[in-house]
Amino acid sequence: MTAENDRTRRTRRKILAAVAGGVMMIGAGAIGAGDAMAAGSAPSAAGLDPTVAPGGNFNLSVWSLQLPIGSPGSPTTIQPAQLKGASGYTNPAYFWTDKNDGSMTFWDPEAGVTTPNSSYARSELREMNSNGSAADWSLSGTHKLSATLRIVSVTKNVCVGQIHLGSGGSSTKPLLELYYHSNGDVVLGLERSPDGGQDTSTLTNVPLGTQWSYVIAIVGGKIQVTVNGSTKSYPIASGFNAYHQYFKAGDYNQSSSSSTSNGAKVKFYALTVAHS
Numbered sequence: 001m002t003a004e005n006d007r008t009r010r011t012r013r014k015i016l017a018a019v020a021g022g023v024m025m026i027g028a029g030a031i032g033a034g035d036a037m038a039a040g041s042a043p044s045a046a047g048l049d050p051t052v053a054p055g056g057n058f059n060l061s062v063w064s065l066q067l068p069i070g071s072p073g074s075p076t077t078i079q080p081a082q083l084k085g086a087s088g089y090t091n092p093a094y095f096w097t098d099k100n101d102g103s104m105t106f107w108d109p110e111a112g113v114t115t116p117n118s119s120y121a122r123s124e125l126r127e128m129n130s131n132g133s134a135a136d137w138s139l140s141g142t143h144k145l146s147a148t149l150r151i152v153s154v155t156k157n158v159c160v161g162q163i164h165l166g167s168g169g170s171s172t173k174p175l176l177e178l179y180y181h182s183n184g185d186v187v188l189g190l191e192r193s194p195d196g197g198q199d200t201s202t203l204t205n206v207p208l209g210t211q212w213s214y215v216i217a218i219v220g221g222k223i224q225v226t227v228n229g230s231t232k233s234y235p236i237a238s239g240f241n242a243y244h245q246y247f248k249a250g251d252y253n254q255s256s257s258s259s260t261s262n263g264a265k266v267k268f269y270a271l272t273v274a275h276s
Contacts (some may be wrong), residue, residue, distance in 0.1 A: 048102025068112025
């Protein structure tokens with residue numbers, strides 16, 4: 001065997017190892033420049049198992065789920081114990097794991113059942129504590145809701161994340177809502193007071209069907225909202241100081257009609273909550 005043959009064989013082994021490594025990295029969601037161009041805006045499904053219920057990919061032990069079905073004024077709610085785990089709750093019409101990309105997928109028709117305090121239906125998660133009680137935390141400390149998602153369809157706009165008022169008063173308003181509009185605008189809505197009145201501002205634009213990320217947080221007594229890595233900070237009106245809060249995330253469609261085919265479809269690829 002000549003030295004030249006040795007070098008050729010070693011080179012061939014290196015090439016094969018590099019190719020194999022590249023395939024494994026692509027499967028794990030680490031895509032190089034050439035692959036990124038080929039993939040376009042297709043979402044990453046790294047770590048998501050398309051064969052299990054949403055609770056097999058996401059920690060749903062700290063969420064309950066409100067569905068757009070049930071009796072008028074009393075939508076069906078699924079508790080954390082039913083949601084968690086690979087064999088947890090799934091609904092082929094309103095809440096399921098996408099068999100192609102593993103995303104936690106929400107569908108919300110305009111004609112769905114609503115709560116007494118809203119005209120709009122929702123397929124939406126409500127934050128809970130690990131012991132099964134409703135989350136209800138103070139504005140002190142640090143509280144973060146982080147998500148990666150994309151909106152597949154929407155008729156007008158859809159709320160995909162909230163900080164909502166809990167105990168401390170009679171208001172049923174949110175502190176803030178994050179909306180996605182049909183033209184791609186990502187819009188922040190901040191309530192002026194617990195009595196109502198919302199100010200909105202456009203944060204960025206994300207084309208329909210494109211994956212994006214957000215972090216909604218309370219840090220040092222202020223609101224911080226991060227979209228695709230860009231962070232803005234906002235003061236909290238003093239009227240909210242008496243209230244505790246909780247997070248909501250999912251598909252809260254902001255339009256209603258008699259249609260069961262028009263609505264919003266939202267797909268989540270990551271969803272986490274952290275408190276400190």
